[in-house]
Amino acid sequence: MKELRFAIYSIKKNLESSAELRTSFVTNVIGMAINNTAFIIIWIFFVKSVGVVNGWTALDIIALLGFNALAYGIVFSGGAGILWLPDYVASGGFDRYLLSPKNVLLRLCTSRFGVSSLGDVAFGVICLATYGILIRANLLQIALVILLIPIASLMLFAASVAAQSASFLFTDPGSVTRGLLELFITPGLFHGGAFQGATRFVFTFLVPSLVVGALPVEIVRDVSFPKLVLVAGVSAIWFLLSLSLFRLGIRKYESSNLMTFGS
Amino acid sequence: MKAIRPGIKLIRTLVRDRIYYPGRLVVDTATMVARCGVLLLLYSYVFRLNGGTISNTTFTIAAWSMFFYFSFSILRLRDLSQAIMRDVQSGNVEVLLNKPMSYLAYRMWWQLGAGLYQFGLISVLGALVLAFSIGLPATMSAAVFLPTMIAVVGLGILLSLSLYAVVGLLAFWVEDITPIYWIVDKAVMLLGGSYLPVALFPAFMYKIALWSPFGASQFITHTVYPTWAGEWPLKLGIQAMWVVLCAGLATLLFLSAKQKVSVNGG
Numbered sequence: 001m002k003e004l005r006f007a008i009y010s011i012k013k014n015l016e017s018s019a020e021l022r023t024s025f026v027t028n029v030i031g032m033a034i035n036n037t038a039f040i041i042i043w044i045f046f047v048k049s050v051g052v053v054n055g056w057t058a059l060d061i062i063a064l065l066g067f068n069a070l071a072y073g074i075v076f077s078g079g080a081g082i083l084w085l086p087d088y089v090a091s092g093g094f095d096r097y098l099l100s101p102k103n104v105l106l107r108l109c110t111s112r113f114g115v116s117s118l119g120d121v122a123f124g125v126i127c128l129a130t131y132g133i134l135i136r137a138n139l140l141q142i143a144l145v146i147l148l149i150p151i152a153s154l155m156l157f158a159a160s161v162a163a164q165s166a167s168f169l170f171t172d173p174g175s176v177t178r179g180l181l182e183l184f185i186t187p188g189l190f191h192g193g194a195f196q197g198a199t200r201f202v203f204t205f206l207v208p209s210l211v212v213g214a215l216p217v218e219i220v221r222d223v224s225f226p227k228l229v230l231v232a233g234v235s236a237i238w239f240l241l242s243l244s245l246f247r248l249g250i251r252k253y254e255s256s257n258l259m260t261f262g263s
Numbered sequence: 264m265k266a267i268r269p270g271i272k273l274i275r276t277l278v279r280d281r282i283y284y285p286g287r288l289v290v291d292t293a294t295m296v297a298r299c300g301v302l303l304l305l306y307s308y309v310f311r312l313n314g315g316t317i318s319n320t321t322f323t324i325a326a327w328s329m330f331f332y333f334s335f336s337i338l339r340l341r342d343l344s345q346a347i348m349r350d351v352q353s354g355n356v357e358v359l360l361n362k363p364m365s366y367l368a369y370r371m372w373w374q375l376g377a378g379l380y381q382f383g384l385i386s387v388l389g390a391l392v393l394a395f396s397i398g399l400p401a402t403m404s405a406a407v408f409l410p411t412m413i414a415v416v417g418l419g420i421l422l423s424l425s426l427y428a429v430v431g432l433l434a435f436w437v438e439d440i441t442p443i444y445w446i447v448d449k450a451v452m453l454l455g456g457s458y459l460p461v462a463l464f465p466a467f468m469y470k471i472a473l474w475s476p477f478g479a480s481q482f483i484t485h486t487v488y489p490t491w492a493g494e495w496p497l498k499l500g501i502q503a504m505w506v507v508l509c510a511g512l513a514t515l516l517f518l519s520a521k522q523k524v525s526v527n528g529g
């Protein structure tokens with residue numbers, strides 16, 4: 001609880017610091033929201049050309065992008081520090097997190113604030129609200145959306161911790177971790193109806209991109225409780241796995257012995 | 264010749280560097296598989312559902328068109344904007360402006376050299392995998408295909424560099440160009456035929472793709488369609504026009520930016 005209070009304090013201070021550059025702050029938030037609409041345009045035209053694929057309509061695509069953007073926004077706004085792990089490891093700046101009396105992962109994640117991710121949050125909320133209105137969602141479906149947002153965020157957080165933990169293994173970790181994270185995020189932005197058979201299995205369990213967006217959409221649309229259990233289970237397992245990978249990574253870490261106080 | 268000699272030297276050095284440190288190659292291959300590989304798997308499924316043809320286009324043509332987009336993107340020419348912005352924000356631009364080589368030319372050569380090795384290797388490997396797995400469309404064996412594709416790639420590189428240089432140079436006036444970069448980059452992605460092949464574009468979107476610099480920079484994705492044989496003179500002409508306009512704008516902005524820089528000393 002004490003750790004969590006510190007994390008919230010840290011996020012608040014980072015947010016205040018980012019908001020000082022007001023023009024940059026506002027343009028980043030609006031720019032990211034506009035940036036995300038490109039995917040909506042692409043997949044809506046796809047649905048218009050190809051038609052409904054495995055029950056997936058244009059509305060489901062809006063919800064898919066909503067879940068993805070909201071999870072991304074939640075994880076990488078307050079917790080943007082995780083994306084800096086490769087730089088910290090390469091420069092030796094990670095030393096100061098190890099020396100901190102706080103939880104290392106929590107301290108690392110809350111060390112930076114991703115301003116543009118607030119644009120993702122805004123975009124995600126608008127998409128999910130639009131979806132809810134257009135499908136005339138009932139109370140159960142609204143409750144499922146609210147429940148699935150933290151689950152999807154947990155999955156994305158776990159995937160990013162697992163990918164960034166590779167920083168401890170490579171000499172040029174930045175490009176490797178970026179590639180791994182992209183490997184996870186990109187398939188999640190694709191049309192969910194097109195994942196069937198082997199691809200669905202791979203992207204649910206091995207590279208669980210569908211857990212962030214496609215499966216939550218199907219859970220809300222079909223009010224499917226078995227899928228809800230599956231999504232929660234996969235997220236929990238990946239979360240525990242990512243913590244283990246992070247701990248294993250730390251054991252391999254060797255300080256760069258730079259004559260600085262870290263970066 | 265004398266003007267491009269330092270550029271060629273820069274490219275050679277960067278290619279050697281990339282060969283020595285293969286990490287970037289591994290990452291770019293993984294990214295190519297994540298984006299293009301998965302996308303092609305999905306499209307093959309969707310085309311099968313629709314009886315093999317969508318909007319009079321076969322899967323083979325759509326797949327090659329999208330592959331060309333992702334292959335071209337390995338050059339990472341879009342990173343030019345961020346590189347210029349970093350130079351301006353860090354103050355490095357002052358040092359680079361004092362070098363005997365034009366700053367803008369230096370940044371462009373650097374960007375080209377940084378991605379050339381991965382681009383060459385992954386494109387050849389990817390093309391071989393695609394050729395053996397789904398085959399070649401008949402349009403790729405036409406006499407006009409290879410020479411026009413080389414021309415369209417060359418003009419596409421020049422146009423992309425000019426376009427992203429314009430965005431990057433705005434960093435001299437705007438404190439953070441990232442939102443502008445996102446919008447331009449997504450316009451290129453949307454109109455270039457990345458996740459949605461050009462053949463599936465609605466008529467109005469195709470017109471925007473045809474006449475805007477964003478779509479024109481990715482005309483490589485148009486080369487595999489049967490209409491290319493009749494359209495290539497127009498499309499190469501549009502690309503050349505945008506190269507002249509964007510390069511001209513980048514030069515004007517650069518000259519104006521140079522006047523704006525004040526060197527404060529270290």
